[in-house]
Amino acid sequence: MISMDPNNEEAYSIVVFGASGGLAKKKVFPALWALFRENRMPQGTKIFTFTRSPLQTKTYRLQILPYMELDKHRDPTKYNLFWTTVHCVQGEYDKPEHYVALTEAMVHQETKHNQVRANRIFYLALPPIVFDQVTLNVSRKCSSTTGWNRIIVEKPFARDDISYKAFQTSLCNCFRESQIYLMDHLLSRQVMQNFFALRYSNHLWGETLNHRHVAAVMISVKCELPVSVNRANYFNQFGIIRDVMTNHMIQVLAMLAMDQPYANTADDLRAERLKIFARC
Ligand SMILES: NC(=O)C1=CN([C@@H]2O[C@H](COP(=O)(O)OP(=O)(O)OC[C@H]3O[C@@H](n4cnc5c(N)ncnc54)[C@H](OP(=O)(O)O)[C@@H]3O)[C@@H](O)[C@H]2O)C=CC1
Numbered sequence: 362m363i364s365m366d367p368n369n370e371e372a373y374s375i376v377v378f379g380a381s382g383g384l385a386k387k388k389v390f391p392a393l394w395a396l397f398r399e400n401r402m403p404q405g406t407k408i409f410t411f412t413r414s415p416l417q418t419k420t421y422r423l424q425i426l427p428y429m430e431l432d433k434h435r436d437p438t439k440y441n442l443f444w445t446t447v448h449c450v451q452g453e454y455d456k457p458e459h460y461v462a463l464t465e466a467m468v469h470q471e472t473k474h475n476q477v478r479a480n481r482i483f484y485l486a487l488p489p490i491v492f493d494q495v496t497l498n499v500s501r502k503c504s505s506t507t508g509w510n511r512i513i514v515e516k517p518f519a520r521d522d523i524s525y526k527a528f529q530t531s532l533c534n535c536f537r538e539s540q541i542y543l544m545d546h547l548l549s550r551q552v553m554q555n556f557f558a559l560r561y562s563n564h565l566w567g568e569t570l571n572h573r574h575v576a577a578v579m580i581s582v583k584c585e586l587p588v589s590v591n592r593a594n595y596f597n598q599f600g601i602i603r604d605v606m607t608n609h610m611i612q613v614l615a616m617l618a619m620d621q622p623y624a625n626t627a628d629d630l631r632a633e634r635l636k637i638f639a640r641c
């Protein structure tokens with residue numbers, strides 16, 4: 362991960378595709394706001410939404426309010442400032458010319474402060490059915506030529522092996538592996554983040570969480586109720602096993618069963634996880 366220096370004079374644009382949906386409202390924007398509030402975003406970062414729906418910053422801000430963590434004594438001024446960084450762009454996912462308009466909107470902001478290098482992050486908060494057309498159009502029409510580009514895709518990536526291979530091929534035709542982030546937001550949960558400390562640094566737990574003391578493990582995924590109609594329709598179509606088991610639950614299983622990685626790096630973590638899957 363590239364560290365973001367808050368005093369950096371380079372331009373940063375973050376584009377959230379599908380910002381009208383639940384993922385963007387419940388997860389992505391609250392996370393962006395948290396980064397902004399804690400001064401962990403580089404100064405001058407601009408956020409763009411790209412949707413078919415005619416979003417406007419003012420109304421979007423109201424829709425999203427229930428999901429934002431706000432301290433009314435501390436945050437109001439900063440929260441207003443946060444929303445001045447948000448720009449809504451309307452477009453169709455299959456129309457290259459609409460991506461050109463998005464790029465113009467980004468360039469307009471990026472060049473305002475004479476920043477010479479533009480870095481861009483594209484977050485796909487979209488259903489898989491549009492991934493291919495969005496990644497292709499983004500790579501052709503929106504990539505920065507002066508700075509770096511990153512693309513973030515949220516699970517589910519595909520339905521099965523065949524559709525995963527197609528997804529992988531089309532993504533890798535557009536971006537290098539180092540530019541691609543496949544996201545599993547469940548792993549950012551506090552309990553998961555603390556899990557390694559519990560297993561490897563806490564003697565009481567570390568000494569007992571092993572085959573000599575544990576006969577069986579049950580992993581449960583609990584869902585917040587009520588499930589929205591949109592979500593329920595999606596689960597019915599896609600299948601709940603595909604939606605949470607092939608990613609969230611498998612990742613949790615790997616974290617439970619794997620040996621301690623050699624070092625705290627992505628590569629070492631991946632190597633240890635793979636050993637577990639290779640044994641299954
Ligand atoms: N909601 C959640 O908590 C989580 C969701 N996910 C996954 O992330 C992705 C996005 O989630 P979520 O926001 O809930 O999904 P939505 O179904 O709400 O879709 C997000 C946005 O994508 C656009 N969209 C929806 N369907 C289509 C379509 N058929 N063709 C083109 N555009 C479409 C719509 O935006 P517009 O029409 O305005 O362009 C919509 O608001 C999904 O794959 C989901 O499974 C992953 C983890 C958690």
Ligand SMILES: O=C1O[C@H](COP(=O)(O)O)[C@@H](O)[C@H](O)[C@H]1O
Pocket residue numbers: 546547584585592604605
């Ligand atoms: O990916 C998914 O995960 C969420 C669970 O995440 P949470 O952080 O909101 O608990 C689940 O609700 C969603 O439907 C599923 O697709």
